[in-house]
Amino acid sequence: MNRKHRTHRMAVSAPLYTFTLFWLIVLLNTECLRGSQVCDRGEVLGRNYLLYDLNPAEGFNLRRDVFIRIAVFVKKLQQHGDWVLVLPPWGPLPHWKSKDIGDQLKLPWKNFFDTESLMKYVSIMELSDLLSEKKKTLLINQLFYLQHFPDGWENGKWEEKYKFENCIHKPPYRETKDGAMKGWFWGYDKIQVRNVSCVSFQGHVNKLLPILLEHSKISGNVIMIDRGEIPLHDDYGGVDYWKVRRSMRYSFKLYFLASQFRLEFLQSDDESDLTSLPSDWRDETAEVAAKGGDYVCGHLRRQDFLYGRSSDIPSLKLAAKKLEKTAMLLNLEKIFVASDGTKQEMEKLKSYLSPKYQLYLYQPSFEIRRDILDGGVAIVEQIICSRARHFIGSFESTFSFRIQEEREILGFPSNSTFNRFCADDNDSCEQPAKWKKIM
Ligand SMILES: Nc1nc2c(ncn2[C@@H]2O[C@H](COP(=O)(O)OP(=O)(O)O)[C@@H](O)[C@H]2O)c(=O)[nH]1
Ligand SMILES: *[C@@H]1O[C@H](CO)[C@@H](O)[C@H](O)[C@H]1NC(C)=O
Ligand SMILES: *[C@@H]1O[C@H](CO)[C@@H](O)[C@H](O)[C@H]1NC(C)=O
Ligand SMILES: *[C@@H]1O[C@H](CO)[C@@H](O)[C@H](O)[C@H]1NC(C)=O
Numbered sequence: 001m002n003r004k005h006r007t008h009r010m011a012v013s014a015p016l017y018t019f020t021l022f023w024l025i026v027l028l029n030t031e032c033l034r035g036s037q038v039c040d041r042g043e044v045l046g047r048n049y050l051l052y053d054l055n056p057a058e059g060f061n062l063r064r065d066v067f068i069r070i071a072v073f074v075k076k077l078q079q080h081g082d083w084v085l086v087l088p089p090w091g092p093l094p095h096w097k098s099k100d101i102g103d104q105l106k107l108p109w110k111n112f113f114d115t116e117s118l119m120k121y122v123s124i125m126e127l128s129d130l131l132s133e134k135k136k137t138l139l140i141n142q143l144f145y146l147q148h149f150p151d152g153w154e155n156g157k158w159e160e161k162y163k164f165e166n167c168i169h170k171p172p173y174r175e176t177k178d179g180a181m182k183g184w185f186w187g188y189d190k191i192q193v194r195n196v197s198c199v200s201f202q203g204h205v206n207k208l209l210p211i212l213l214e215h216s217k218i219s220g221n222v223i224m225i226d227r228g229e230i231p232l233h234d235d236y237g238g239v240d241y242w243k244v245r246r247s248m249r250y251s252f253k254l255y256f257l258a259s260q261f262r263l264e265f266l267q268s269d270d271e272s273d274l275t276s277l278p279s280d281w282r283d284e285t286a287e288v289a290a291k292g293g294d295y296v297c298g299h300l301r302r303q304d305f306l307y308g309r310s311s312d313i314p315s316l317k318l319a320a321k322k323l324e325k326t327a328m329l330l331n332l333e334k335i336f337v338a339s340d341g342t343k344q345e346m347e348k349l350k351s352y353l354s355p356k357y358q359l360y361l362y363q364p365s366f367e368i369r370r371d372i373l374d375g376g377v378a379i380v381e382q383i384i385c386s387r388a389r390h391f392i393g394s395f396e397s398t399f400s401f402r403i404q405e406e407r408e409i410l411g412f413p414s415n416s417t418f419n420r421f422c423a424d425d426n427d428s429c430e431q432p433a434k435w436k437k438i439m
């Protein structure tokens with residue numbers, strides 16, 4: 001589109017013609033488009049864009065984990081040229097079930113996160129902004145559809161490898177009559193892809209580096225990885241993992257709503273709870289000094305976990321007893337519960353608590369729900385739990401993991417954070433690993 005615009009102007013005058021031709025050459029020079037030194041003067045046109053998506057079944061909090069993998073990877077790509085990570089819009093997600101608040105799709109990251117803060121680790125951009133730069137169609141030059149190796153670990157030995165292969169399952173992209181390939185693309189019609197290749201992949205995300213560098217040279221500067229959950233972290237739990245994690249501050253509105261609730265119902269605020277952070281995550285320290293509000297938080301994962309992991313999930317009665325016991329031990333009377341359970345389940349939970357203890361749930365008005373949607377409600381609950389005196393999570397829930405990380409960042413003592421509910425009849429179940437931050 002830009003090129004056309006420039007060609008059009010050529011007719012105007014000779015100096016302008018020369019000027020335009022010069023830029024046209026710069027523009028068409030593929031070496032330059034690759035973001036080599038010559039082009040590193042910030043021309044937007046020299047940029048390379050990396051888009052990614054995941055298996056549609058993955059929930060919000062695993063998606064956050066995959067973002068960390070990709071962000072660390074793009075930071076490495078940036079040593080080879082000008083790369084931007086394009087944020088995949090949110091939704092629809094299987095757990096976002098409310099039907100009364102409109103469609104929950106095409107949601108930008110800024111609804112949930114402070115994107116300025118993300119930007120302090122690596123260049124990112126919302127897909128919607130990239131689309132509005134492109135007047136017509138966004139053409140993805142090359143899409144890699146990752147898949148697991150069909151035969152898994154050969155000789156029982158795990159090794160890093162990848163291979164361009166036939167697709168094991170038909171990828172969700174189809175050829176249209178005019179030869180272009182289309183796909184779901186988050187519900188956007190104006191995205192097309194030139195070439196889709198299946199790549200069997202086993203290894204760390206780093207292993208994608210040569211593929212990406214090579215294809216951005218051959219095919220063009222817009223590349224996408226689908227099934228982005230397949231590559232492993234390069235730096236799991238390391239310095240860069242925690243940098244990206246710390247850059248993932250929530251949006252101002254969600255902090256505000258959580259603060260309002262804490263103040264009104266839990267008499268809790270960051271100043272008295274010693275849970276304030278510097279406004280820029282890069283100024284955080286390793287200090288362990290958080291105290292937390294005068295309440296215990298439990299995350300009770302229900303729904304699909306009741307079936308898939310019944311031997312690790314407590315009954316509501318046992319959960320109530322555990323919360324009560326913890327509150328008694330810490331001399332607290334308020335209990336906040338985050339849960340994807342039903343109203344009936346929460347009432348049942350309440351009925352098991354002795355009247356000495358007050359149960360609090362985050363139940364925002366219709367107007368607020370319509371504004372922040374299911375994803376926002378979940379985050380407000382996570383913020384509230386991350387500021388509690390003591391937290392008890394659900395076994396292997398990424399929703400609980402994100403709360404535990406948040407508490408690490410805030411500087412809570414480990415024994416207040418890395419706790420989980422045990423299933424009935426298994427009081428001595430193994431507690432979560434201490435996932436310590438590194439700075
Ligand atoms: N509001 C709210 N939603 C929850 C809670 N627990 C789970 N959910 C919803 O269920 C989803 C669970 O999927 P995911 O994020 O993958 O976490 P995981 O499945 O627990 O590992 C979340 O993203 C939320 O949408 C909760 O305590 N409160
Ligand atoms: C698509 O990409 C693959 C992998 O790089 C390549 O082998 C193939 O030639 C490409 N096809 C087209 C039509 O560009
Ligand atoms: C956590 O450990 C500290 C001392 O290391 C102790 O004072 C505190 O009671 C412990 N908290 C819990 C909930 O066990
Ligand atoms: C109790 O939990 C542990 C670890 O969490 C598990 O290995 C064990 O099988 C469980 N025992 C029962 C009886 O379920």
Ligand SMILES: [Mg+2]
Nearest residue numbers: 058059062398
């Ligand atoms: Mg999940």
